[in-house]
Amino acid sequence: MFRLPLFTLIFLCLVGCEQKTQYERLTGFTMGTTYQITLESQGIDSKKLQQQVDDRLIEINQLMSTYIADSELMRFNGNQTTDCIPLSADTQYVIESAVQIAKESNGKFDVTLGPLIEIWGFDKKDTNNQIPSQETIDNLLETIGTDKITVEQSCVAKKLANLSINLSAIAKGYGVDEIARIVEAAGSQNYLVEIGGEVITKGVNSRQKPWVIAIESATLDQRSIQKTLTPNGLGVATSGDYRNYFEKDGKRYSHTIDPTTGYPITHNLASVTVLHPQVMFADAYATAMMVMGPEASLAFANRYNLPIFMLVKSSAGFEEVYSEAFKPFLSDL
Template sequence: MHAYSLIKIWFITICLLVISGCSPAKPASEQVQLNGNTMGTYYVVKYYDDSPIDSTDLQQQLDTELELINDLMSTYRPESELMRFNHHNDASAFAISKPTRLVVAEALRLAQQTDGVLDITVGPLVELWGFGAKGRVEKAPSQTDIDQARAVVGYEKLTLTDNGLIKAVPGLAVDLSTIAKGYGVDRVAEILEQNGISNYLVEIGGEMRIKGTKPSAQPWKIAIEKPVNAGQTMQRVLQTGDMGVATSGDYRNYFEAEGVRYSHLIDPRSGKPIQHHTVSTTVLHPSCMTADGYATALNVMSSDEAIIFANRYNIAALLVVKTDDGFIELASDAFKPFLTE
């Protein structure tokens, strides 16, 4: 065994309260479901439509698009566009594709808005703490190692120009994992709409886009689970309407060394994993890519800081926070209309 061990804890996850179907070209009263793997996780597409659609051809379109996104933005593929930029260590601009440019531009906008809490250059710190492509570490890094990694971290050291991306210091690396899944969800939704589908639910590893309704104008519903020991029970049922939904939490990816639990969520301000008690953050936004980025940033912030930020920028956010007496919810003003009993 390694010096660390995984601890099983009850966690908050998004559940889909929908009826599954799988056959192509079904009438609107029946659901079509497509499943696959991407970005190190799974995807699920559920839709209804009146017109006959070849679901095999549709799935091929989705798989082709998701494979492209992986080829562009994965940090686990050595020849991806992103990894080639990360190994590009001179001051010249590195040309990037339109999809990568769009995702990086949004990430930099969120980085500036959050004062660097969301920072796609945090990759060296992620690797240092054992949560990157190189795999787990057996002990926490030294402060000296943290300081050295922080010297090549900082979104302000990354510039997006008409000619491409420029890094101010050699060794700076970009990791888009905090926002790329949301972008993938948005692209899948766009492909569905290009095929005339307007009633759908898309999920990639917990990040979602929802549009339209089920038959008879029934709304799509999602649920947030309670972290209880006696089975799985619902904490909240949400009817989001046409919306992207993203959740960030530190309940799945962590390690323990010498009795200390280290989250995979790194606070760029300290260079260390978060230490507060927010278990999960769910954000609603028309763009799943933007929701994905906000969910990560708000989960890195302390709960008080996160709610203040969400209210300032009218972000619909729900935090689940662990206390000595159990778990409590903190909802931003923009999220409260979505809460149902």
């Protein structure tokens, strides 16, 4: 379920025409990947803006990273108690949102999945591609689940003292939302913000045209464009399983783990792109849908009126499937 940095979005840089207004591009590193901001910068102190962005991203990392030993989240995970622990408003909000999405998806999104990710060798632990036993998986399933998290008004509690939370499938989207908030506060209403493939746009680009984003094809030999879309102010996140996997005894094991079974997914959904006003939700929904599979994802999207675009593996290659709500966002490029 957790994703390694996966650059499944390609940004179409529309250049070659005289700019009517001043645009700038700011770049940097965060969350184990890169970020970029392209914005109308008329009257904006770009150096000050970038410092504000970097400071905020450092703060979010210090709160939610599992790679920083003394982050707020890691201290919470290491606190072997079932007491309700006060957390920052940021961390509590993201955890609360994760619990909400877990309920909506019937457990297909689960931020407590870490032990299963590790036992399958898709985290820091090298398992030499050993397949865990059913008994091991069953035992681990008893120790995970967002139903074991209680979010109170000012604190968060674990029902199992050794439960751990990993927010990597939702925090990057939250980071994009926060950068966009900072950019708007600085005075820009025309921008594109991206962290490691998760993106949000607003207004128009330097040619005074709507921002256009391309969804990457799910091919392994080379990167190419599958479909273009105009987000019209919504956040965009893509999840896929066609690059991160291992093979053993002729069988392919995806890095996407179903938290309800403990096993890698076996369906034919190659990638899913989700649009949502908040990138944090698009990020998490994309992960949940990669677990659900194409049929359940389409039903889920139609139920919640979510614009989604899927690439589904078939004998003829990849079939494009999308929800009714996605149609207005298709680009005419």
